[in-house]
Amino acid sequence: MSGVKIKLAVLGCGAVAEHRHLPALAQRDDCEVVALVDNNHDRAKRLASRMAGAPMILSDYRDLQDFDLTAAIVALPNHLHAPATIWLLEAGRHVLVEKPMALTVADCDAMVRAAEIGKVILAVGMTRRFVNAGRFVRWAIEAGLLGRVLSFDVRDGYVFNWPLASDFFFRKETAGGGVLIDAGVHTLEQILWWLGDIESLEYYDDNAGGVESDCEIHIVLKSGAQGIIELSRTRNLRNTAIIRGERAEIEVGLINNTLRLTFTGSPYDVVGEGRVLHSVTDGRQSQIDQIRAEHDDFFEAIRTRRAPEVSGQAAMRCIEWIQRCYAERRELRLPWTIVPTIDRALQ
Numbered sequence: 391m392s393g394v395k396i397k398l399a400v401l402g403c404g405a406v407a408e409h410r411h412l413p414a415l416a417q418r419d420d421c422e423v424v425a426l427v428d429n430n431h432d433r434a435k436r437l438a439s440r441m442a443g444a445p446m447i448l449s450d451y452r453d454l455q456d457f458d459l460t461a462a463i464v465a466l467p468n469h470l471h472a473p474a475t476i477w478l479l480e481a482g483r484h485v486l487v488e489k490p491m492a493l494t495v496a497d498c499d500a501m502v503r504a505a506e507i508g509k510v511i512l513a514v515g516m517t518r519r520f521v522n523a524g525r526f527v528r529w530a531i532e533a534g535l536l537g538r539v540l541s542f543d544v545r546d547g548y549v550f551n552w553p554l555a556s557d558f559f560f561r562k563e564t565a566g567g568g569v570l571i572d573a574g575v576h577t578l579e580q581i582l583w584w585l586g587d588i589e590s591l592e593y594y595d596d597n598a599g600g601v602e603s604d605c606e607i608h609i610v611l612k613s614g615a616q617g618i619i620e621l622s623r624t625r626n627l628r629n630t631a632i633i634r635g636e637r638a639e640i641e642v643g644l645i646n647n648t649l650r651l652t653f654t655g656s657p658y659d660v661v662g663e664g665r666v667l668h669s670v671t672d673g674r675q676s677q678i679d680q681i682r683a684e685h686d687d688f689f690e691a692i693r694t695r696r697a698p699e700v701s702g703q704a705a706m707r708c709i710e711w712i713q714r715c716y717a718e719r720r721e722l723r724l725p726w727t728i729v730p731t732i733d734r735a736l737q
C-alpha cells in the first residue's frame with residue numbers, strides 16, 4: 391500500500407474528532423477522509439464544511455458497507471465502541487478506536503477476535519504512549535537507570551473543562567463510569583507499560599449513584615513496587631508521575647513532554663523535555679502532535695502489517711483492572727465529605 395492514500399471514515403463528530411483527530415488528519419497528504427458518521431447531521435455537516443474534499447455525511451455506520459474504505463477511526467460514545475468496531479473489523483476495515491477500548495473485558499475480547507478473523511489491524515487510541523518524555527521513562531527503567539523501582543506516585547486531575555458535544559460522559563450507561571474509565575485508562579496503561587503487571591489493588595471513589603469524579607487506586611505490582619494513583623475531575627492536581635528507584639527518581643508529565651531526573655545523593659537534578667535523538671523538531675509536543683504520532687503508527691501498521699503501538703490485547707489489560715476496580719469499589723472519604731463530630735458536652 392506504499393504511496394496509496396488510505397481512505398478513511400471517522401465515526402463520531404464530537405469534541406475528540408473536532409479538536410484532535412480531524413485537525414491532525416488535515417495536516418496529512420497520505421489519507422483521505424471520505425465519510426463522517428454521526429446522528430447529529432448538522433454537526434457533521436459543519437465539520438465537513440471545514441475539510442478539504444467533500445466527505446459524505448452518514449447517520450449510521452452500517453451505511454459504510456459499500457464504501458471504498460480502508461480504515462476507520464471510532465470516536466463514538468464509549469458504549470458504542472465495541473459494536474461499531476466489531477462491525478467494521480468483520481467488514482474487513484482496519485480500526486483505530488478511541489479509549490476506552492470498550493466497557494467490558496468480554497467486549498474487548500470480541501473485538502480482538504474480530505480483528506484476528508478479519509486479518510485486519512485493531513489499534514486503540516492511547517496518545518500518552520507517543521509523548522517523548524513517557525517513552526524516555528520506559529527506556530530509563532528498562533536500561534536500569536533508576537535501579538530497582540521501589541514506589542510510584544501519580545496525580546492526574548483537573549477541573550473538568552472538556553468541550554462536550556453531548557452528555558454521554560456523565561451517564562453510566564453510555565460512559566461506563568467516570569474519571570477512572572476516562573482519564574484512569576490512560577494512567578493505568580502507562581503504569582502497566584512502564585512497570586509491569588499488577589499483583590493487587592484497592593480502589594476508592596466518590597460515586598454516589600452516578601459516575602465518580604474523584605478516586606484513588608492503591609497498587610502493589612508483581613515486582614513488589616507499591617504506589618498510588620489519584621484521579622480527579624474536580625481539582626487541578628500536579629499531573630505528573632513520580633517513579634522512585636534505588637538509584638534515581640524521575641518525574642514525568644502525564645500529558646506535557648516534561649521530565650525531571652534526580653540521582654540518589656546528588657545535589658543536582660536534570661530538568662527538560664523528551665526529544666527523539668537526531669530529530670529536527672523541538673521538544674514541544676502539543677496534543678495534536680500526539681494524535682498525529684498515533685495516526686502515523688496506525689497507518690504504518692496498516693501498510694506494513696505490523697502490530698500497532700497499542701494493540702487490542704494490550705488495551706484489554708486496562709479494562710480488566712478497571713472492571714475489577716468498579717466491582718470492588720470502596721467509599722472515598724474526602725475532607726469536604728466528612729461531617730465533623732460535635733462534642734455535645736461543650737454545647
